[in-house]
Amino acid sequence: MSSPRTPPTPVDRELMRGAGPTAILKLLERNEMYGYELVEAIDTRTDGILAMGQSTLYPLLYNLEAKGFVISRWNEEGARPRKYYRLTPAGRKRLAADSLQWRAVTQAMGSLGVVSACA
Structure with missing residues (x-):
């Protein structure tokens, strides 16, 4: 018989500053x-660990847009207008660099015994 799974704990605010973008x-x-779609996808795909509300998401999106990593457009079709975001070429480069850094941090933390090795 397997033991019940411990519910995930949302990530601390300081860690979210790095993980969120x-x-x-x-x-x-x-x-x-669009924004709400991102909120739902992050919550679902991370089992709630990286869950963030719209009040956290939108400042991150505005910052990413100001840095040229994402661009937005309004879609007025449907019941309500929605602002859609997409990656720019600079955003793709940033994602590649961030991914390498996250792998390095995860490996280093694993070496310290903080996290188990990831597949």
Whole structure:
């Protein structure tokens, strides 16, 4: 009989500052998304560990847009207008660099015994 799984703990605010932008860039890597869609995807795909509300998401998106990593467009079709975000070439480069850094940090923390080795 397996033991019940411990519910995930949301990431601390300080850790989210680093993880949040990379998570957003990764989700936008394949297709554009609007804000609420990003909130739901992050929550679902990370089992709630990187869950963030719109009040956290939108400042991150605005910052990524100001840095030229994402661009946005309004879509007025449907019941309500939605602002869609997509990755720019600079955003793809940033995502690649961030991914390398996250791998290095994960490996280093694993060497210290903080996290187990990832597949």
